[in-house]
Amino acid sequence: MKELLIISGKGGTGKTTIVGAFARLAKDSFPDEVIVLADCDVDAADLHLILNPKIKTTNEFFGLKKAVIDENKCDNCGECIKVCRFNAINVHEEQTKIDPISCEGCTVCFHICPKQAISMEDVIAGHWFVSDTAYGPLVHARLGVAEENSGLLVTEVRREARQIAETLDSRLIINDGPPGIGCPVISSISGVDLALIVTEPTIAGIHDMERLYALAKGFDVKTVVCINKYDLDDKTSDNIEGFCKANNIDVVGKIPFDKKVVESLVKGGLMIPPGCADHDAEGPAANAVRQLWTKTLNHLL
Amino acid sequence: MIISIASGKGGTGKTTIAVNLALTLAETESVCVMDCDVEEPNVHLFLKPRFEGSSKVTIPIPIVDEEKCNGxxxxxxxxxxxxILPLGSHHVLTFPELCHGCGGCTLLCPTGAIQEEPLEIGMIEWGHAGSISHIHGKLNIGSPLAPPVVNAVKNHTKGSSPNVISIIDAPPGTSCPVVASVSGTDFCVLVTEPTPFGLHDLSLAVDMVGELGIEFGVVINRAGLGNGGLFDYCKAENIPILAEIPFDRKYAKCYARGGRFIEEFPEIKKIFQDLWHAICVRAK
Structure with a gap:
């Protein structure tokens, strides 16, 4: 079983659109097998918007416990305020209060309180779902508003996706990754078999790709690159190809800008509609994604 | 006044709005741009500042003196x-990449065997681009913990004159690095695009700023692409649309090369002047 991660560094380069198309193309490539899909962008998950999932199970995600003050026991001695390094404890109207948004759940105040007025309580920090889609099971999640521990939730999503894949003897998991290079990205990238970086021909696209590539290298993850909307600026596209060549990274796809991609998205669907036999009618971007899929598979299987 | 620029969805144009708003205002005001997208900071690519100083961002991590440890x-x-993982008598393993620097182990060790030392997780750099002061944070590659670097960027400008207009470019999403960037600001501009992804992620961002109790409005980028669902949502929820920036390949090309919209396209400058007016009317 192999895990493919679609990732970008910079947001909005087209990760989710490509994952949606890959889900559809995987069904064509492996008609008798189950391919598992996982949305690791738990912070702003979008894959479900184009895969029309039917939710089978909804599961609570508990992040770290958070500190809660029993105001009847608290004598406002201020010891907790002194030890909290996250500025989560303040006095409001002569009562010591803990701000649940700032609390990181470190438990130091709980241990230090001389009156045992602080307890650590479970907080539902989000939900994760197992759903059915026309292209295979989808594991996705929704982190609670202004919550922390997105990395832990990503780990949970990947664990569940792997378990489903093992149970169904599936050969491939396709993961939609989050933007950035921090905690949820690290949880998404560690241990995958291939990372496909989707970039765009802008100076921000290159800059962010370089940082992400360095991260992937640090985790010893094999990386390939795809340039989305490559014809928006040919010169910058050339620079991306130059960087890839210098670092021995295979550029597995160049997708042209094509308004049809947005049009199909607006219709709530995939950029490659199901059952379409006429490849020319699909438009240039869809054709490029078909080639991208084939080349990506060659690297993976 | 501090204005934060956030989005939910990535790639909607936060940096474009932050940079061009700053350039528009800098003609008459003192402006500071803080790039709090410390995982992938991009503002400097457009402002092209000269950096004048930098400092490391560290968190305190535990160092165990195993001679003093009683297991x-x-x-x-x-x-x-x-x-931190104690392995029986006198032997303790630490995992700095998991440490949040809370200080609990050091404080509560009964034999005083734990001391702290700084672990570098990123840096901040500051300088100027013309009259605009700029500061950004950069998370070290491989370090997971963005919020302390975001806070370092914000702390660096604490105590500056209240006449300065500070513009914060936030990271995408709605979780802790975004909350660290947006909290405490006077107004939040949520940048989105008129697609189903843009609409869905905007609704998450609206929930987030609501939770933080911050006044906000929406800028619609790439107007003309996509559909009307976003406009219907804003109308139904009574959310002000502060500005619309039309989609045009020439703008995309300008952005691609690190160009500045308001200098290349006079029609865009008017949009940013009107945006500022719309913010001022609504900001606390």
């Missing part, structure tokens, strides 16, 4: 992040 296991019991 009681308290540190492992206290640590909520599994960053």
């Amino acid at each position: 009681c296991g308290k540190c492992g019991e206290v640590c909520a992040f599994n960053a």
Whole structure:
């Protein structure tokens, strides 16, 4: 079983659109097998918007416990305020209060309180779902508003996706990754078999790709690159190809800008509609994604 | 006044709005742009500032003196992040990449065997681009913990004159690095695009700023692409649309090369002047 991660560094380069198309193309490539899909962008998950999932199970995600003050026991001695390094404890109207948004759940105040007025309580920090889609099971999640521990939730999503894949003897998991290079990205990238970086021909696209590539290298993850909307600026596209060549990274796809991609998205669907036999009618971007899929598979299987 | 620029969805144009708003205002005001997208900071690519100084961002991590350790296991019991693991008598493993620097193990070790030392997780750099002062944070590659770097960027400008207009470019999403960037600001501009992804992620961002109790409005980028669902949502929820920036390949090309919209396209400058007016009317 192999895990493919679609990732970008910079947001909005087209990760989710490509994952949606890959889900559809995987069904064509492996008609008798189950391919598992996982949305690791738990912070702003979008894959479900184009895969029309039917939710089978909804599961609570508990992040770290958070500190809660029993105001009847608290004598406002201020010891907790002194030890909290996250500025989560303040006095409001002569009562010591803990701000649940700032609390990181470190438990130091709980241990230090001389009156045992602080307890650590479970907080539902989000939900994760197992759903059915026309292209295979989808594991996705929704982190609670202004919550922390997105990395832990990503780990949970990947664990569940792997378990489903093992149970169904599936050969491939396709993961939609989050933007950035921090905690949820690290949880998404560690241990995958291939990372496909989707970039765009802008100076921000290159800059962010370089940082992400360095991260992937640090985790010893094999990386390939795809340039989305490559014809928006040919010169910058050339620079991306130059960087890839210098670092021995295979550029597995160049997708042209094509308004049809947005049009199909607006219709709530995939950029490659199901059952379409006429490849020319699909438009240039869809054709490029078909080639991208084939080349990506060659690297993976 | 501090204005934050956030989005939910990535790639909607936060940096474009932050940079061009700053350039528009800099003609008459003192402006500071803070790039709090410390995982992938991009503002400097467009402002092209000269950096004048930098400092490291560190968190305190535990160092165990195993001679003093009596093997009681308290540190492992206290640590909520599994960053310290006592292995029986006098031997303790630490995992700095998991540590949040809370200080619990150091404070609660009964034999005083734990000291702290700084672990570098990123840096901040500051300088000027013309009259605009700029500061950004950069998370070290491989370090997971963005919020302390975001806070370092914001702390650096604390105490500056209240006449300065500070513009914060936030990271995408709605979780802790975004909350660290947006909290405490006077107004939040949520940048989105008129697609189903843009609409869905905007609704998450609206929930977030609501939770933080911050006044906000929406800028619609790439207007003309996509559909009307976003406009219907804003109308139904009574959310002000502060500005619309039309989609045009020439703008995309300008952005691609790090160009500045308001200098190349006079029609865009008017949009940013009107945007500022719309913010001022609504900001507390």
